[in-house]
Amino acid sequence: MDKSNxxxxxxxxxxxxxxxxxxxxxxxxxxxxxxDEIRRFFNDRTLKAM
Structure with a gap:
């Protein structure tokens, strides 16, 4: 049995x-x-990048 992680x-x-x-x-x-503020920030950045 392999116990490698x-x-x-x-x-x-x-x-x-x-x-x-x-x-x-x-x-x-x-x-x-x-x-929620962080999620909104990254969602906004993602949309702008598209």
């Missing part, structure tokens, strides 16, 4: 990205910025 590269990147988002959202919360 290496997984696929995509899985590792996803976990790292998820952890970065959690960290950023917690930092933003401490600064008084709500998650």
């Amino acid at each position: 290496q997984g696929k590269i995509e899985e590792l990147q996803t976990v790292e990205l998820d952890m970065e988002w959690v960290y950023l959202l917690l930092k933003a919360k401490k600064q008084g910025i709500h998650a």
Whole structure:
């Protein structure tokens, strides 16, 4: 039985990205910025990029 936690590269990147988002959202919360504000900001940026 393989007990390696290496997984696929995509899985590792996803976990790292998820952890970065959690960290950023917690930092933003401490600064008084709500998650909805962050989502709106990125949604607006995405629309402008298109």
